Amino acid sequence: MRILAVVGARPNFVKIAPLLDEMRRYPEMETILVHTGQHYDYEMSKAFFEDLEIPAPYLNLGVGSGTAVTQTAKIMLRLERVMREARPDVVVVVGDVNSTFSAAFTAARMGLPLAHVEAGLRSFDRTMPEELNRVLTDALADFLFVTEPSGVENLRREGRPEERIYLVGNVMIDALRRFLPRAKSHPIPHRLQAPGKSHVDLTGPYGLVTLHRPSTVDDRATFRMIWAALEVIAQEIPLVFPVHPRTQSRIDECGCCGPWREAATGICVVPPMSYLQFLGLQSEAKLIITDSGGVQEESTALGIPCLTVRESTERPITLSEGTNLLVGLNGRRLVEEARKVLRGEGKKGQLPRLWDGHASARIVRVLADQVTSGHEAKCVPARTSAPDFVAASHLPT
Numbered sequence: 001m002r003i004l005a006v007v008g009a010r011p012n013f014v015k016i017a018p019l020l021d022e023m024r025r026y027p028e029m030e031t032i033l034v035h036t037g038q039h040y041d042y043e044m045s046k047a048f049f050e051d052l053e054i055p056a057p058y059l060n061l062g063v064g065s066g067t068a069v070t071q072t073a074k075i076m077l078r079l080e081r082v083m084r085e086a087r088p089d090v091v092v093v094v095g096d097v098n099s100t101f102s103a104a105f106t107a108a109r110m111g112l113p114l115a116h117v118e119a120g121l122r123s124f125d126r127t128m129p130e131e132l133n134r135v136l137t138d139a140l141a142d143f144l145f146v147t148e149p150s151g152v153e154n155l156r157r158e159g160r161p162e163e164r165i166y167l168v169g170n171v172m173i174d175a176l177r178r179f180l181p182r183a184k185s186h187p188i189p190h191r192l193q194a195p196g197k198s199h200v201d202l203t204g205p206y207g208l209v210t211l212h213r214p215s216t217v218d219d220r221a222t223f224r225m226i227w228a229a230l231e232v233i234a235q236e237i238p239l240v241f242p243v244h245p246r247t248q249s250r251i252d253e254c255g256c257c258g259p260w261r262e263a264a265t266g267i268c269v270v271p272p273m274s275y276l277q278f279l280g281l282q283s284e285a286k287l288i289i290t291d292s293g294g295v296q297e298e299s300t301a302l303g304i305p306c307l308t309v310r311e312s313t314e315r316p317i318t319l320s321e322g323t324n325l326l327v328g329l330n331g332r333r334l335v336e337e338a339r340k341v342l343r344g345e346g347k348k349g350q351l352p353r354l355w356d357g358h359a360s361a362r363i364v365r366v367l368a369d370q371v372t373s374g375h376e377a378k379c380v381p382a383r384t385s386a387p388d389f390v391a392a393s394h395l396p397t
């Protein structure tokens with residue numbers, strides 16, 4: 001049985017690592033990993049392959065940066081040839097980035113069975129690039145592997161056939177559970193110093209910030225307003241801010257952290273971190289401020305209060321059961337809620353069901369059972385018999 005797994009951007013690498021690990025347990029599975037090259041910097045790509053022990057990809061399509069349409073078109077053109085030659089039994093895509101949708105469309109057009117890991121999540125905000133990628137990928141997939149019950153409801157509402165939906169848990173949390181001990185012992189300097197700029201003493205309490213979404217950083221007024229809120233919070237707790245390349249460009253453009261200002265703010269802006277470095281820092285942070293999807297889930301799994309600088313989330317279980325709170329694009333609210341966390345009044349949560357480190361095992365078992373038996377992935381027979389497995393049709397409607 002031949003599986004073609006396609007990845008392209010930073011969060012994909014975290015999700016594919018535990019799946020590849022699991023696939024290795026099945027001698028009958030031959031896995032071909034293809035990297036689209038959407039992310040290409042060492043820090044955004046190779047460092048993750050190293051930390052997560054992902055084997056080098058069979059092929060890197062080298063598409064690089066560009067508009068969403070350019071990226072998508074290039075990936076499709078290059079992948080078509082690869083898929084034609086590899087003739088996989090199933091194509092596996094993860095998450096919601098441009099590479100995910102591009103690979104999904106190519107596979108579907110070529111009549112190849114398609115599995116989408118992290119299916120069903122919806123922010124209901126079509127201005128988010130990822131939302132289109134999610135909706136379109138799910139419309140094409142034969143196997144829809146879902147992290148939380150809201151995803152099952154969304155897929156049902158969109159009329160996806162019940163027997164294609166599998167609530168399996170969260171592969172990102174599989175990776176977190178596996179790598180957390182190593183991340184905690186990973187050397188992080190006691191003093192984190194941005195080159196030639198301010199520093200944060202990591203022996204005391206600190207907050208961790210990640211912001212990279214176009215909706216947060218691309219509009220100058222919005223970004224300045226959030227930065228001003230961060231400056232206020234940083235007077236009470238130092239903030240470490242590993243910056244995504246897009247955010248770095250915005251910081252440079254709007255000059256909000258020139259050397260003299262940064263020294264005064266207590267915001268330590270550092271380059272993007274590797275997986276282990278970031279997870280190690282995250283696990284000890286007192287407060288997390290983010291606009292990332294994955295970081296909302298990781299904070300919930302770690303039990304650390306997370307303030308999400310967005311108007312909506314496609315991961316509502318992190319709000320209802322986890323430690324996540326949406327503060328919107330609202331600087332004043334961000335400061336108020338951060339102060340609550342620092343007073344010890346931050347949200348306490350619990351680990352969502354099935355975020356137990358075994359999501360990849362459930363997924364790979366389904367693929368092994370369903371793809372080999374019958375080979376008719378376009379009309380997948382009912383479900384697996386695995387006892388810890390929750391098929392969507394077992395959930396209340």
Ligand code: UD1
Pocket residue numbers: 009010011038039040041042044045065066096097098099129130212244245246292293
């Ligand atoms: C992508 C995903 C987003 C995910 C994020 C994680 C889409 C639509 N978005 O956003 O969901 O949260 O990855 O990082 O796929 N760049 C570099 N080096 C790199 C990669 C990018 O400098 O290795 C710069 C380029 O200037 C590029 C910009 O970052 O134009 C944005 O990269 P892109 O791949 O378009 O999307 P992300 O913003 O990274």
